[in-house]
Amino acid sequence: MTATLAPPSARPVPARKVPWGRYAGIAVVAVLLVVYPLVAKTSFLQTIGVTALTMAIASTGWNILGGYAGQISFGHAVFFGTGMYGTTLLVTGGWSPWLTMMPIALLAAVLGVLIGLPTFRLRGHYFSIATLAIGMMVMSILPNIQWLGATDGLSVPFLDEGFWNLTFSLRDKTEYYYTALGLFAVATVAAWLFLRGRIGSYLEAIRDDDVAASAVGVPVRRYKLYAVAMSAALTSIAGSFHVMFVTFVDPSSSSDLSLSTAIALIAVVGGAGSMWGPILGAWLVIALQEYTRTYLSATGRTIDLMMFGALIILVAVVDPRGLVNLVKRGYRRVRR
C-alpha cells in the first residue's frame, strides 16, 4: 500500500496557523488568576476565589466525560463527596491530606467504572438517567450510615497550620487560594495530557457519532470507561481539597443534586468540550452563587436552582458552546 494515489490536481494540506490567540488567552487568564488575591483582599472575595478554583477542578473532571465524550452526568456530586468523605476519614486516621488524594481518587474512578459498566451497554441517555438515580440514592442512604456521621456529618480533625497538613490561616485565605490554583493547574495539565492524543480523538468521535466511531475501530464502551474513570478521579480530588478548606462534610454539602447540577453547569456555561470551559464557568457561576446567597437569602438553596435554570436558558439562547465561544467570536471580530 505504498503506491500513492494523488491525482495531478491534488492540493496539499495547508498548514494550520499558529494559535497566537490561544497563547495570549492563556497568558491573560494566568496573570488574572495569580493577581486576584493580591487585589481581592476581603474574606468574602477570597472565598469566592478558592471555591471557584475548586469547582473548576471538579468541572474539569466532569468535562472529560460530559463535554468531550458526550456522556452527560447528573451525579458528579457522588465523586466529589467520595473525595470529601474519604479524605476526612483518612486524615482522622492520621494521614496527610495530600497523601489521601490519589488513593481516594482511585476509589472514585472504580466507582465511576462500576456505574458505567452496566449503563454504557445501552445507547442513548441511560447513563445520564442512571447518574441521576445514583445521586439520589446516595443522598438518601448517607444520612443512615453511622460511620460517615449520618445526618450530623464529619469534621476534619484540627491540624497544625502548614502546607503538608493543607491547613492554613482562615483570616487571610491567600494560601488556600494559591494551593487551589496550583491544584487546578495540575488538574488542567493532567486533563490536557489525557485528551491530547488518541483518547481525546476517540472520545470526541464517540460524542459526535458512536456508530461511525466503532466503524473506524473505536472500542466505544472501553473508551467511555476510560473517560468516566479519569473524570471521577479529578472530581474526587476537588472534593478532597474542598473538605480541607471547609473542614466539615455532611450529606447535603457533599452529595445533593444542586452540587451535581453546579459541576455540570459550570462546564456548560464556560464551554463544554473545551479546556477553557471549567475555569471561565466556575468564576461566573460561583460569583453569582455567592452574591445571591449573601444578598438575597439566608441559605440560598432555592435561589441557586432558579439561577441555574436561568443560566441554562441563557446559554442555550445566546451560544450553546458557552462563554469561551463568545470570547472567540469577539476576538475574531476584533482581528478582522
Add this chain to the structure above:
Amino acid sequence: MTLLSVDGVTKRFGGLAAVSDVSFEVPEGTITGLIGPNGAGKSTLFSMIAGAQRPTAGRISFAGKDITGWQPHEAARAGVGRTFQLMRVFGSMTVLENLTTAAHLRHRTKASARAVAERVCAETNLGSYAHRPAATLTGATKKRLELARALATSPRLLLLDEVLSGLTPTETAEAISLIEQVHAQGITIVLVEHVMQVVMSLCPRLVVLDFGKLIFTGSPDDAVKDQAVLDAYLGA
C-alpha cells in the same frame, strides 16, 4: 485468493427474513457490485459484514478468520472499512481531525496518525477543506470524507454504501476516478449502488439480491441476460 467469504448467511427480524441463506466469495483485489431492488437486503448484508449486526445463521470469514458476530471495531481492526449510506461524519471535528481519528486505529502517536491523515486528505482531494468543520461540508464532500475516513484506517476491504447516489454528473465522475485509484492501490472493494451505468462500468463482478435471496453472481454482461435479474428489476 478469497478475501471475504459469506457462507449461508441469514438475518431474520422477527418473522421477516431480510437476508436468507446468501453465499458468495470476494477474491482479493477485485471490485464487486452488490445490487438489487429496494429492500433486497443489501444494507443488512453490509452491516453484518462490518459487524454492526449479528447474523441469525451462517458464517462470514475474512482473510481466513471467522469474523461472524464480531463487534464493528473488531472488524475494522481486522481490515474492514466502510462508509454509511446516510452520512455519519464527526461533525464537530475538522476534516483532518476526522481522518486523524480513523488513522489512530493503526497509529498510536498523534504525529504518525496525523501524517497518514494528511496523506489521505491530499490523495482524496480534500486538502482545501482540511481545516473546515465536517458539519459545514456539502453532501458530496461529506461522502468523499466518508470514503477518505475509511481509507485512513488502512483497510484491506472497503464496503461502500451508495457513495455515488445523489451526486451531480461531475461529482460522480470524480468519485468514480477516486474509487478506481483506491482499487489500483490493491484495496478490495464491495459497493452497493443504485446507479446502474456506474455499476456496469466499474464492477467486473456482480452479486444480485432480491427479497433477501441471492439470485445471481457473475459478470455484468451475463447479468443483463439473466432472466431472474430481469424479473427482479422489471417485474415478472
